[in-house]
Amino acid sequence: MWKKISAFQIIASLFEIAGADKPALHFLEKALRRQPDRTELHLQASRLFLRLGQIDRAALHCKKAAAGIGAGSFIYWLNRANNGGIKANLWEQESCYDAAEELEAIPEVSTEDKISQFNNSGLYLLENNRFQEALTCFQQALSLGGQDAAIFFNTGLALSKLGQHQEALEYYSQAQSLGFSPPELLNNKGYTLFYLQRYEEALSCYEVARQFLPHDLDLLSNLASCYHVLGKVEEAINCYRSAIATCPNDPTLHNNLGICLEKTNAPLEALEHYQQAVALAPQCSTFLLNCGHCLLSLGRLEEAFEMVTKLLELEPHNHQAWGLRGELLAEQGKMREAAECYGRALGLAG
Structure with a gap:
């Protein structure tokens, strides 16, 4: 038509x-x-x-x-x-860009180069979690005429750390307009878009970045979270599996994979990952709770009781744990005890 x-x-x-x-x-x-x-x-x-x-x-x-x-x-x-591809990146050489996390001290620069001084001071402050001060340094570098893509990127990163995601996005886009679009920028831009609930755009950032960093743990985790929010559970599962292959001792990855597996009606495999999460972080209430609920769904009530007992020992006033205990007691027909637990879950009892 x-x-x-x-x-x-x-x-x-x-x-x-x-x-x-x-x-x-x-x-x-x-x-x-x-x-x-x-x-x-x-x-x-x-x-x-x-x-x-x-x-x-x-x-x-x-x-x-x-x-x-x-x-x-x-x-x-x-x-x-684009008849030849993405424009050449002037910052491809390692000596031209230092990631904030790798900076151990303020590099020596010419005293006449105030722009570099402010930028490098900002990187040092960023590494030490002094985000507002870092932002001030980057803004000062820009005000002195430092219209440099790396400085735009650093400014966006500081703004993102301060939770000012819309402003961060504008600086990331300015850096890209100057031909600076490494996977690290795409990952950070995706993170910002994710917090702005612009999930499809975030997903594009992560997917492009993954072509260059296929085994990067942070990127895989971010990509999996984005797939999860968008309801693309199978894709999320594949990302979490790849991330776990890279970092098998990360409890959060195991927990999140467990959640996705439950959604695909694979509770037994989900339980394995919940149990690994609990083994790696035995005092995390979220992991204990998820594991307990999974055990309940599988009808393994005694093991679920053990899990909720551990949780209540750690957090006696955890309302979700009392709710789970109530569900377990109700399954056993102990309705009076279950009612008391539900009362605690709702904050109606001490």
Whole structure:
């Protein structure tokens, strides 16, 4: 069926022909709001975002243009669409960018280079969890004319640490517009988008980053969480399995995999992972509670009682634990005792 071309699409195309990608994208997004199912609009958007360095947004629109396309496939398409691929990254050499977590001291710099001094001081403060002071340093570097992609990235990271995710997102995008889009930036941008509840965009960031860091634990965990929130349980399970293969002693990974496995009606395997989580972190109430509920669902009441008893010894006023104990007693037909437990769960008893 023929679809009418909107005025916004025409204006966007004229701006793109003139080489004005940002105004073109502005009008194209207006066209997409009116016609969100137009394949050619998504293809044009992916092309524009790629030229602006935002490969995650380009990937998102590529996927919308071709539903079901795999992450590896849209990376290939994006490279082809840009006639040679993503623009060269000026910060690829290790000496040009130091990750905050690897910085042990403020590097020596020329006393005349105030921009570098402020940036490196900010990295040092960031490493030591002094986020507000770090932000002040990065902002000072920018105010002195340090329109450098790495400084934009560092500023975004400090803002994200302070919970100012919308502002952080703007700085990450500015860094990308200068051709700086390493997987570390994509992972952090995805984290920010996740907290802004923009899950599809976060997912695109993580999926693109994974092409470059397939075994990175933090990235796999973030990607799994995003799949989980979006209801893509099988994909989440695969990510958690990959993460556990990299770090088998992380109790949170085992716990989260257990939750996903229960959703796919695999309670026995879920229980194995809950039990591993408890073994690795025996004082974590969340792990004990999840394990107890799983045991209850499997009808293993005695083991569930042991689990809830441990939990109540650690946290005598844990309302969820009292609720679980009530469920266990009700299963045994001990309704009076169960009622007392439910009362405690609801805060009605001491």
